[in-house]
Amino acid sequence: MKQVDVVGAVLINGRDEVLCALRSMEMSLPGYWEFPGGKIEQGEDQKTALIREIKEELLCDIEVGEFITDNVHEYPNIKVRLITYKAKIISGEPIATEHEKLAWIQFNNLRDLRWAPADIPTLDILCR
Numbered sequence: 001m002k003q004v005d006v007v008g009a010v011l012i013n014g015r016d017e018v019l020c021a022l023r024s025m026e027m028s029l030p031g032y033w034e035f036p037g038g039k040i041e042q043g044e045d046q047k048t049a050l051i052r053e054i055k056e057e058l059l060c061d062i063e064v065g066e067f068i069t070d071n072v073h074e075y076p077n078i079k080v081r082l083i084t085y086k087a088k089i090i091s092g093e094p095i096a097t098e099h100e101k102l103a104w105i106q107f108n109n110l111r112d113l114r115w116a117p118a119d120i121p122t123l124d125i126l127c128r
Ligand SMILES: Nc1nc2c([nH]c(=O)n2[C@H]2C[C@H](O)[C@@H](COP(=O)(O)OP(=O)(O)OP(=O)(O)O)O2)c(=O)[nH]1
Pocket: 004, 006, 007, 008, 026, 027, 028, 029, 033, 034, 035, 036, 037, 038, 039, 080, 082, 116, 117, 118, 119
């Protein structure tokens, strides 16, 4: 099965909230929440990919912090290796250019969203 390597940002603000992004009807996994980010390009390092993806997707600049986890999830048609890092916005306001919407959610309420299955190990670490 095809595998894609994806990097996701757990963007945290000064109010202990995490930026959550809802996948749109035009995307795969529509209606699931995820961490903003995307596929790592050939030869690109993880942090560089994450900075690039957030700039493209949310039109803002981030600083990448602590590594969270790295896990592979098998969907019916694709294997997603999701690597997550904590991060913070250093300039700009996030704008949903591809997602259905964005929401800043308190750590305590993160589990109430319907998450993409590959994101569960990251949530388990964040919410423990
Ligand atoms: N960015 C991101 N992608 C995730 C997460 N969880 C998860 O299963 N994915 C999956 C969805 C996609 O199959 C793939 C990331 O692709 P992408 O964000 O670069 O691109 P995309 O929406 O254009 O992908 P696709 O519709 O072509 O599958 O990883 C997550 O938390 N963040």
